[in-house]
Amino acid sequence: MRAFGTTIFAEMSALAVRTGSINLGQGFPDTDGPEAMLEQAVRAIRSGANQYPPGPGVPELRRAVSEHRTAHYGLDYSPDGEILVTVGATEAIAATVLALCEPGDEVIAFEPYYDSYAASIALAQARLVAVTLRPMAGRFTFDPAELRAAVTPRTRAILVNSPHNPTGTVFTRDELAAIAEVCKERGIIAITDEVYEHLTFDGVEHVPLATLPGMRERTVMISSAGKTFSVTGWKTGWVCAPPALAGAVATVKQFVTFTAGAPWQLAVAYALRHELGWVAGLRAQLQDKRDRLMEGLAAAGFEVLRPAGTYFVQTDIRPLGFSDGLELTRRLPELAGVVAIPTQVFYDHAERGRHFVRFAFCKKDEVIDEAVARLKRLSG
């Protein structure tokens, strides 16, 4: 693990604190989740839910997840044997990769990719093979021929993150069909990171890969309460998969953390049943924030790519006369009092992302407005 030093988020968040900059780097909301859900967590603690819950998760949450999958996606997963509660999506991803990969196996991921993927794959002594997402007609997408060309006899799994962090792309049915085809033809398992499943904009619909024909049986579907209910500190996620796959993941999970925190699980079970209206409100608010930040960034001189989901907007910094996002983001506190994330750190082919910088908009309106006002100094 020597190659994995401190993450870019730690570096940039420390830089924000040290320089008193506005932090549009790390993607966490600066407001709380639904009040009644927070109250449920307090009540759970007060009423004694303070010892180890069952390894697969509390039955209330497994049932709530099962009902939610059926209601939203028409997917049926049994709470007994097909649903596993994890310590956030991060543990779910790590446990899944560790469960499914032998040393030397290959896992395909679309770059720029979420940073824990490379670390999880390294822990399994497997190899990450990156397929590049490139801007086309204003959104990041991939070339299906490139995906096909990346498959080898060692390819074990494809990690599919949609809505996609850090590009904001929500894969279309056609894009998902291209992935499904490759999985089915080549006997590959799909691991889907769907933590932003509810956070899509402009009426764009999130389609789980497992809903495509022939995919449920070969997909490990991963979700999390962190982004859905604005409680990233609760680290409560879940895996839905057919019994053989879910069982393999559970085998690893029991020796990584054994089980996840009990009070959060009970509160999230409540939220899945009663707070989806709150989530719809969050989605509308985030869409407004996206528009607010996009307008401001464009006015400050960035070229802005419109995200269809997530917390993030990608910008091309070349119109401002910069060419290297890492260099710019390290100087941005001094130039403008703002912290952002250089997208190139999420690529294996860093040169393909050198001119992109990611800004998070899951922040209070006044924080976004102040950041934009400061960023206007760049062109002034």
Ligand SMILES: *Cc1c(COP(=O)(O)O)cnc(C)c1O
């Ligand atoms: C935030 C995030 C995660 C981590 O989710 P946790 O539930 O906090 O572990 C995983 N994948 C993506 C793409 C994310 O943005």
